[in-house]
Amino acid sequence: MLDKIGIAKRIAKEVKDGYYVNLGIGIPTLVANYVRDDIEVEFQSENGVLGMGPFPFEGEEDADLINAGKQTITTLPGASFFDSSMSFSMIRGQHVHLTILGAMEVSEEGDIANWKIPGKMVKGMGGAMDLVASAENIIVAMMHTNKAGESKLLKKCSLPLTGVGCVKKIVTNLAVLEVTPDGFKLLERAPGISVEDIKKATEGTLIIEGDIPEMVL
Amino acid sequence: MINKKVANVTEAMEGVKDEMTLMLGGFGLCGIPENAINYLVKMNVKGLTCISNNAGVDDFGLGLLLHKRQIKKMISSYVGENDEFERQMLSGELDVELVPQGTLVERCRAAQSGFPAFFTPAGYGTEVAEGKEVREFNGKMYVLEEAFKADFSFVKAWKGDAAGNLIFKGTARNFNPAMCGAAKITVAEVEELVPVGSLDPNQIHIPGIFVQRIFEGKYYEKRIEQRTVISK
Numbered sequence: 358m359l360d361k362i363g364i365a366k367r368i369a370k371e372v373k374d375g376y377y378v379n380l381g382i383g384i385p386t387l388v389a390n391y392v393r394d395d396i397e398v399e400f401q402s403e404n405g406v407l408g409m410g411p412f413p414f415e416g417e418e419d420a421d422l423i424n425a426g427k428q429t430i431t432t433l434p435g436a437s438f439f440d441s442s443m444s445f446s447m448i449r450g451q452h453v454h455l456t457i458l459g460a461m462e463v464s465e466e467g468d469i470a471n472w473k474i475p476g477k478m479v480k481g482m483g484g485a486m487d488l489v490a491s492a493e494n495i496i497v498a499m500m501h502t503n504k505a506g507e508s509k510l511l512k513k514c515s516l517p518l519t520g521v522g523c524v525k526k527i528v529t530n531l532a533v534l535e536v537t538p539d540g541f542k543l544l545e546r547a548p549g550i551s552v553e554d555i556k557k558a559t560e561g562t563l564i565i566e567g568d569i570p571e572m573v574l
Numbered sequence: 575m576i577n578k579k580v581a582n583v584t585e586a587m588e589g590v591k592d593e594m595t596l597m598l599g600g601f602g603l604c605g606i607p608e609n610a611i612n613y614l615v616k617m618n619v620k621g622l623t624c625i626s627n628n629a630g631v632d633d634f635g636l637g638l639l640l641h642k643r644q645i646k647k648m649i650s651s652y653v654g655e656n657d658e659f660e661r662q663m664l665s666g667e668l669d670v671e672l673v674p675q676g677t678l679v680e681r682c683r684a685a686q687s688g689f690p691a692f693f694t695p696a697g698y699g700t701e702v703a704e705g706k707e708v709r710e711f712n713g714k715m716y717v718l719e720e721a722f723k724a725d726f727s728f729v730k731a732w733k734g735d736a737a738g739n740l741i742f743k744g745t746a747r748n749f750n751p752a753m754c755g756a757a758k759i760t761v762a763e764v765e766e767l768v769p770v771g772s773l774d775p776n777q778i779h780i781p782g783i784f785v786q787r788i789f790e791g792k793y794y795e796k797r798i799e800q801r802t803v804i805s806k
Contacts, residue, residue: 403675404601405745415803420604420796421732421744427602427655428802438744440751440779441601441627442683445676449694468699479663479672480654486702487676490695521699 381458384498408436456492465561470516489520501529508560578738597727598626605746609791610728651675684721685756727757734764738782755784763791
């Protein structure tokens with residue numbers, strides 16, 4: 358089974374040379390740490406920066422330089438700043454190649470819910486609805502089940518939706534899955550996890566074809 | 575040069591009244607108009623509708639107005655950092671309209687630019703699209719969203735001049751440019767008000783035409799919400 362860092366490491370392998378990438382809050386933010394260093398990638402943060410670098414050294418943090426998670430950041434050579442309108446032009450206009458974000462639920466039709474639990478948690482959708490409605494390539498990073506042990510990969514989402522039919526790939530602590538017209542297609546198993554384990558943890562339709570390889574991290 | 579300079583925050587805030595709709599720039603606590611917010615607290619105007627990406631934290635930014643129950647309605651995209659906000663919203667004391675972030679900024683920009691409405695894919699098929707016109711373009715579905723109407727817009731820039739020209743710094747730019755000229759009156763506060771002619775016209779982010787009042791702010795706290803560092 359993978360931990361959060363393991364999920365981030367596996368997703369980092371999906372990041373290709375020449376990609377502009379938007380990383381969501383949580384596990385997705387960690388992905389930047391594990392992208393191969395022999396390829397050129399630029400990270401976009403929707404609050405208005407392209408070419409985001411690592412967190413600053415202690416004492417060098419700047420209140421005017423943060424990411425969408427409100428964390429202090431640095432920039433790399435070639436970076437640029439812009440306003441929120443231009444930032445979402447990059448997103449809506451599909452200039453950003455890959456969006457990686459977390460989710461509370463994903464349906465086998467590629468619907469995603471990650472912004473609201475009615476009557477309980479109402480934090481808002483931030484930029485997630487714009488991102489999922491526009492991105493051509495969306496990867497969801499999440500745990501396969503919730504804290505109560507219930508599957509987060511469902512036939513239909515039970516929570517209010519963030520977007521419909523948009524998720525392409527899901528990387529969880531148990532598996533890598535692709536959203537296909539027939540359901541969740543199992544691509545890879547996490548180390549030490551059997552196909553049977555994944556079946557048990559998946560409520561939505563699971564498609565298993567041939568031998569399922571173990572992930573290489 | 576048309577002079578937009580006002581002496582201080584008191585003069586800049588003249589005309590702000592109860593029940594008005596205000597736009598406030600900033601992302602989290604980054605680039606928020608601290609002087610204007612603190613003065614709104616002092617004025618004790620009530621029944622406000624505030625358009626702002628976030629709602630501050632419990633004891634800073636718009637959280638200060640929420641604490642004094644000065645806000646009737648918030649229009650935001652993300653309010654997760656404010657417990658008092660969540661409490662007032664869940665108890666029904668505060669009216670809240672949650673708007674996707676790209677839609678939120680574009681509704682400001684539409685008001686700035688003279689567009690009554692626009693189509694966006696964001697929120698299609700979700701509760702955000704309920705009651706709104708949807709239309710298909712090239713096989714994809716879009717939601718019709720309308721421009722905001724606001725009385726005052728409060729923005730914060732790094733440098734500015736008496737002509738109202740503005741330059742922003744880093745990610746403190748965020749929502750501020752789109753809110754300039756998006757309300758009946760735009761009030762810009764700057765960290766440094768420089769002599770007219772000293773800013774390079776090539777480097778201006780917002781031309782003074784979008785700004786009605788400008789003043790040099792004081793005592794910027796510029797609080798960091800999530801200080802994240804690595805050790806040397």
